[in-house]
Amino acid sequence: METIAERIKSALERINNATNLAHRATDSVKLLAVSKTKPVSDIVLAYEAGQRMFGENYVQEGVEKIQSLQEFSDIEWHYIGPLQSNKSKLVAENFDWVQTIDRLKIAKRLNAQRSPHKKLNVLIQVNINQEQNKSGIAPLELVSLAEEINKMPNLTLRGLMTIPSAHQSERELSASFATMNDLFNQLKDRHSQIDTLSMGMSNDVEAAIIGGSTMVRIGTGIFGERVPVKNSAEKQQ
Ligand SMILES: *Cc1c(COP(=O)(O)O)cnc(C)c1O
DSSP states (O other), rough: OEEEEEHHHHHHHHHHHHHHHHTTGGGSSSEEEEESOHHEEEEHHHHHTTTOEEEEEEHHHHHHHHHHTTTOOOOEEESSOOGGGGGGGHHHHSSSEEEEEOOHHHHHHHHSSSSSOOEEEEEEEEOOOOOOOOOOOOGGGGGHHHHHTTTTTTTTEEEEOOOOOOOSHHHHHHEEEEEEEEHHHHHHHHHHTTTTTOOOOTTTTTHHTTTSSSSSEEEHHOOOOOOOTTOTTTOOO
């Protein structure tokens, strides 16, 4: 079986190959290692292999990991799960990034709960295929939400995130990524600090990078399959 270090190396090679294909610089795409449901010891192995950016989906689980790994002070923690209002304080106090802002109310709460000493980096999640029961805002609502967030002193709006529909052909998926890239570029023209387009997971890294992604989020491809356990963190939010 491949080790976590070997899988990270393969993930970086995939990024390298895809950026070459897209005629983009290798360092224009960052790797977020999605460690949800995986033990702290796996994160340490990834860290020892050079990985510094980790993504967590569940507030309680993520905060426990952050607190137990405090000595690894150069880890950058990204919250990538759905965010409920009653959990926003823990997120504001512990994470470096939140990728799943999908309404003004959550942004206001995070801004109020974040310490003014270190800004929280945020991405707006876009429901690019306008699926029902999927988090994210509709593309048409994007400009006004971005304007509001951009005024908040304790948040830095860094860009957009999306999880496209899993029920699309390759061609439709590429079109979704291309639309995201257009929205990203439009927003960049309005807000010069915007630099992050988070899209692409284990199964669609290449298409996402060709579509303009600047950050791919890989879980299974680094840490292996997630074992579904009853009452596991996969169920709680
Ligand atoms: C779980 C998750 C990932 C990683 O998915 P894999 O298919 O395991 O690579 C990426 N992004 C989000 C938002 C996730 O919840």
